[in-house]
Amino acid sequence: MAKAPQAVTQYRGKNFDARAIETFLYDWWETSGFFTPAEERPGEKPFVMMLPLPNVTGDLHLGHALSFGGYEDLMARWHRMRGEPTLWLPGSDHAGIIAQIVVEKELAKEFGTRKKGPEAPAAQEGLTRDQFLGEMWRWMEHYKPRIYKQLRMLGCSLDWTRVHFTMDPDLQRTVRTHFIRLYKNGHLYRANRIVHWCLTCGTTYSDLESKHIERTDQLSYVRYPWADPMPPGTPDVIVATTRPETILADTAVAVHPDDERWNALIGKEVLVPVVERRVKIIGDAVVDRAFGTGALKVTPGHDATDFDIGQRHGLQVLSVIDTRGLMTPAAGPLAGLDRDTARSAIVDRLRGAGLLVKQEPITHAVGVHERCDTVDEPLVMKQWWVRMPPLAKPAIEAVRNGSTRIIPGYQEKIFFEWMENIRDWPVSRQIWWGHPIPVWYCRDCEAIVVPEENAPDPTACPVCRSTDVRQDPDVLDTWFSSALWPHSTLGWPARTKDLARFYPGTVLETGYDILFYWVARMMMMGIENMGAVPFGVVYLHGLVRMGNQKMSKSKGNVVSPVGMIEEHGADALRYALVNGVSAGADSEFSEGKLENGRRFVNKLWNIGRFALAQLEARPEALAGAIDVSPAGGADLTEADRWILSRTEAAVLELTRLIEQYQFGEYATALQQFVWSEVADVYVELAKPQRRPAGSEDAAVRTLAYVFDRVLRLAHPIMPFVTDTLALQLWEHGPKDDPAPSLVVSRWPSAGARDRRLEDRFGLAIEVIRRIRDRRHDAGVEAGTKVRVALAGDADPLRPFAGIIASLAGAEVSFGGGAETPTVVRSVEIRVDLPKDAAADRARIEHELDAALTLLEHSRTLLGSDFATRAPAPVVEKARATLAEREAAVGSLKTELEKLGT
RNA sequence: GGACCCAUGGCUCAGCGGUUAGAGCACUCGGUUCACAUCCGAGGGGUCGCUGGUUCGAAUCCAGCUGGGUCCACCA
Numbered sequence: 001m002a003k004a005p006q007a008v009t010q011y012r013g014k015n016f017d018a019r020a021i022e023t024f025l026y027d028w029w030e031t032s033g034f035f036t037p038a039e040e041r042p043g044e045k046p047f048v049m050m051l052p053l054p055n056v057t058g059d060l061h062l063g064h065a066l067s068f069g070g071y072e073d074l075m076a077r078w079h080r081m082r083g084e085p086t087l088w089l090p091g092s093d094h095a096g097i098i099a100q101i102v103v104e105k106e107l108a109k110e111f112g113t114r115k116k117g118p119e120a121p122a123a124q125e126g127l128t129r130d131q132f133l134g135e136m137w138r139w140m141e142h143y144k145p146r147i148y149k150q151l152r153m154l155g156c157s158l159d160w161t162r163v164h165f166t167m168d169p170d171l172q173r174t175v176r177t178h179f180i181r182l183y184k185n186g187h188l189y190r191a192n193r194i195v196h197w198c199l200t201c202g203t204t205y206s207d208l209e210s211k212h213i214e215r216t217d218q219l220s221y222v223r224y225p226w227a228d229p230m231p232p233g234t235p236d237v238i239v240a241t242t243r244p245e246t247i248l249a250d251t252a253v254a255v256h257p258d259d260e261r262w263n264a265l266i267g268k269e270v271l272v273p274v275v276e277r278r279v280k281i282i283g284d285a286v287v288d289r290a291f292g293t294g295a296l297k298v299t300p301g302h303d304a305t306d307f308d309i310g311q312r313h314g315l316q317v318l319s320v321i322d323t324r325g326l327m328t329p330a331a332g333p334l335a336g337l338d339r340d341t342a343r344s345a346i347v348d349r350l351r352g353a354g355l356l357v358k359q360e361p362i363t364h365a366v367g368v369h370e371r372c373d374t375v376d377e378p379l380v381m382k383q384w385w386v387r388m389p390p391l392a393k394p395a396i397e398a399v400r401n402g403s404t405r406i407i408p409g410y411q412e413k414i415f416f417e418w419m420e421n422i423r424d425w426p427v428s429r430q431i432w433w434g435h436p437i438p439v440w441y442c443r444d445c446e447a448i449v450v451p452e453e454n455a456p457d458p459t460a461c462p463v464c465r466s467t468d469v470r471q472d473p474d475v476l477d478t479w480f481s482s483a484l485w486p487h488s489t490l491g492w493p494a495r496t497k498d499l500a501r502f503y504p505g506t507v508l509e510t511g512y513d514i515l516f517y518w519v520a521r522m523m524m525m526g527i528e529n530m531g532a533v534p535f536g537v538v539y540l541h542g543l544v545r546m547g548n549q550k551m552s553k554s555k556g557n558v559v560s561p562v563g564m565i566e567e568h569g570a571d572a573l574r575y576a577l578v579n580g581v582s583a584g585a586d587s588e589f590s591e592g593k594l595e596n597g598r599r600f601v602n603k604l605w606n607i608g609r610f611a612l613a614q615l616e617a618r619p620e621a622l623a624g625a626i627d628v629s630p631a632g633g634a635d636l637t638e639a640d641r642w643i644l645s646r647t648e649a650a651v652l653e654l655t656r657l658i659e660q661y662q663f664g665e666y667a668t669a670l671q672q673f674v675w676s677e678v679a680d681v682y683v684e685l686a687k688p689q690r691r692p693a694g695s696e697d698a699a700v701r702t703l704a705y706v707f708d709r710v711l712r713l714a715h716p717i718m719p720f721v722t723d724t725l726a727l728q729l730w731e732h733g734p735k736d737d738p739a740p741s742l743v744v745s746r747w748p749s750a751g752a753r754d755r756r757l758e759d760r761f762g763l764a765i766e767v768i769r770r771i772r773d774r775r776h777d778a779g780v781e782a783g784t785k786v787r788v789a790l791a792g793d794a795d796p797l798r799p800f801a802g803i804i805a806s807l808a809g810a811e812v813s814f815g816g817g818a819e820t821p822t823v824v825r826s827v828e829i830r831v832d833l834p835k836d837a838a839a840d841r842a843r844i845e846h847e848l849d850a851a852l853t854l855l856e857h858s859r860t861l862l863g864s865d866f867a868t869r870a871p872a873p874v875v876e877k878a879r880a881t882l883a884e885r886e887a888a889v890g891s892l893k894t895e896l897e898k899l900g901t
Numbered sequence: 902g903g904a905c906c907c908a909u910g911g912c913u914c915a916g917c918g919g920u921u922a923g924a925g926c927a928c929u930c931g932g933u934u935c936a937c938a939u940c941c942g943a944g945g946g947g948u949c950g951c952u953g954g955u956u957c958g959a960a961u962c963c964a965g966c967u968g969g970g971u972c973c974a975c976c977a
């Protein structure tokens with residue numbers, strides 16, 4: 001292993017400048033192999049996590065930064081420090097349609113051509129399919145390093161020796177095998193069904209990729225004449241539609257079977273306007289009686305609801321719109337028109353024929369393709385489908401029986417809700433960039449040819465021997481390959497060592513917005529292929545907003561973390577994103593949070609600078625055995641023992657929080673400990689000018705120990721600044737860990753605490769605060785010492801006299817004292833300040849008032865059933881509090897009497 | 902239409918059954934520049950959305966309501 005880079009070990013900035021060290025440090029971590037799990041040793045349980053593969057052509061956004069640089073790297077680093085062989089596997093997704101569009105745009109720029117119109121966009125550049133795929137691959141070499149560099153900038157401790165891309169040749173073989181097995185196991189079928197078609201992208205898409213937007217359209221009321229003479233008084237059949245151009249493909253009119261206006265007429269026939277086709281009136285409960293006239297035109301070829309109705313009633317499926325959005329020859333007089341022109345043309349015709357009853361505006365939800373907001377054009381097409389309910393069943397069971405736990409827990413309900421109502425998944429996509437469908441069709445006998453697993457592409461039909469076989473031109477939905485990520489990247493279907501060792505994984509961390517797209521599908525396919533769920537825990541994080549808006553490209557408020565890292569460093573950004581956010585909750589990011597992160601990083605850096613300076617001044621302090629337990633070390637001061645005990649408390653607390661996946665709380669608690677306790681109290685007391693003579697070495701030893709612990713505790717969230725400091729700290733000699741870097745060092749385990757000391761020290765801090773308050777109110781100058789006498793129940797404070805003196809700027813004595821006291825718990829504090837009887841009286845009255853309120857609370861509480869019903873320790877605590885409050889009130893009353901006379 | 906989440910100081914959020922409800926930012930006042938282009942110290946500010954209920958005890962559990970958000974769904 002190379003030595004740590006000098007740029008890092010020699011860095012001595014007064015403020016921490018992330019730019020000076022981050023890349024050097026990361027390169028060293030990576031080339032040293034710290035991120036690659038060590039060879040397998042018996043009995044070790046690895047920690048395994050897969051990177052939620054970003055789109056190869058994308059840039060990281062703040063959500064990624066939170067996910068990858070926040071939660072995931074935090075977990076990976078923490079588990080690695082716990083001694084678990086840790087595999088966090090990186091990669092990227094070929095991103096099908098998205099990447100194809102990106103590259104098409106690049107090619108358009110390059111070749112100076114302009115893309116327009118829907119059909120086979122890539123072909124417009126004049127490229128054959130093979131040529132276009134060649135271009136795609138060329139661009140992949142441009143995009144892959146980009147996205148991987150951004151992951152490195154975040155500090156992600158990914159094992160780059162195992163990086164994968166979903167279109168890698170080995171993963172292409174994996175996907176092919178998976179498809180073939182799914183087919184053989186009966187999970188795949190090919191069917192002519194209605195699907196969402198995008199006129200812009202030129203491909204079908206699944207329900208999940210469709211969303212709804214509100215829009216106002218014209219609702220046309222159209223009369224369908226009776227096909228046969230009807231008795232007088234028979235009502236006219238009038239339907240309401242926003243898509244009159246599809247009238248040409250109507251094959252029925254549906255009414256609700258319980259609708260008394262219509263149900264007597266079920267079975268009668270009407271004529272479809274313009275084409276004059278006879279169609280039946282049918283009864284179907286899906287019809288909304290309250291909408292329009294209660295009569296629905298049924299167009300199985302161009303509407304999903306109608307398609308289902310058609311299935312139930314055995315209706316013919318007619319198509320009058322093609323994949324370019326143009327009316328087909330079947331549309332007769334309207335053939336060749338686009339859908340909007342056709343709409344107005346048919347309205348004119350209907351009006352001419354006297355069949356248009358009226359038109360009125362209607363605001364309704366229309367389905368659009370989530371990628372491009374193009375209005376859905378439902379079409380009936382032959383597609384490959386995955387039969388989902390049988391695959392969903394064991395995945396539901398896995399969550400029910402706890403094999404996989406979803407955090408936060410309420411997301412399990414959402415998971416069940418969706419999984420229990422899951423619908424089949426159309427996986428064919430009519431684009432070029434993606435995994436080819438390993439199916440061939442015989443053009444002579446129309447046989448479907450799916451090859452055996454390891455067989456080459458078929459060249460002849462096994463049924464009729466014809467050599468005229470052609471591969472399915474479609475590719476698979478991107479999510480079809482990402483669903484395999486947890487096992488495909490480990491070598492499946494081959495039985496590799498990695499697969500045996502690292503499957504199933506430990507945690508899957510990702511945003512709740514892709515629970516269905518990705519997490520659920522990984523679980524289903526993992527169970528199907530491996531017989532086991534791919535991870536034991538699913539940790540879902542929320543969305544990162546900025547300015548209270550969800551970030552999206554269309555809103556133009558996508559903020560790049562790259563610039564923030566360059567300006568403030570990855571540590572600051574990571575900390576700012578994770579701090580104070582709980583699992584699954586959306587969070588609001590702001591400059592203020594980033595600023596806090598930056599300052600915390602700098603605080604850590606400067607505590608380090610102080611500690612290092614102390615070590616350099618007294619190198620001999622670290623010689624020999626170090627006993628820094630709160631109990632040991634005869635020359636330790638009370639302050640040393642206190643911070644040592646608090647450090648152990650912090651170890652316990654921070655460990656617990658990470659174990660319980662409470663990362664936001666971990667970050668907050670860390671800052672609280674480091675800043676308020678280590679920096680503001682202990683470092684102040686460790687300064688040579690404040691130390692009792694002869695205790696300087698003890699301070700240096702304590703500082704070295706505590707700071708080493710602090711660095712370890714902070715490393716998972718702030719890896720760069722902590723390792724920089726650790727490398728410098730460790731140059732000063734003895735450490736209890738042979739690790740060359742914090743990355744591969746050990747997370748501390750908690751040692752003994754001294755609770756009694758912590759409590760008393762806490763009291764001392766309260767007393768100090770009160771003295772400072774009195775000084776502040778009296779306008780005493782900072783440099784001036786005041787005389788302070790402590791009485792009442794002040795004995796526990798005797799060991800801290802020096803500390804109180806030092807931090808409060810006081811000369812401390814016990815007993816008497818002339819001035820009127822202020823009371824903290826049951827300690828009377830007399831600060832020698834200029835006399836002002838009126839002000840003293842007012843102050844004491846005020847204090848007494850507050851003390852009496854508290855006393856009253858205590859008395860009421862203990863006078864109630866609480867005393868008999870609450871658990872003993874709780875009651876005991878309340879009694880102790882009561883005693884303290886009685887003492888405090890007593891002191892204040894006495895004092896007031898003295899003044900009052 | 903169904904489901905889920907959220908409602909706590911000026912802002913962003915923690916806390917989710919037990920003393921006087923916390924943090925960061927913002928604010929007020931006072932210092933310092935001897936680890937910290939800063940930092941330190943002190944302080945003000947909350948009837949924890951509303952109404953009931955359970956409990957010795959509720960911001961925390963239950964029910965209903967109001968307001969915000971998200972997801973799912975076949976509104977032509």
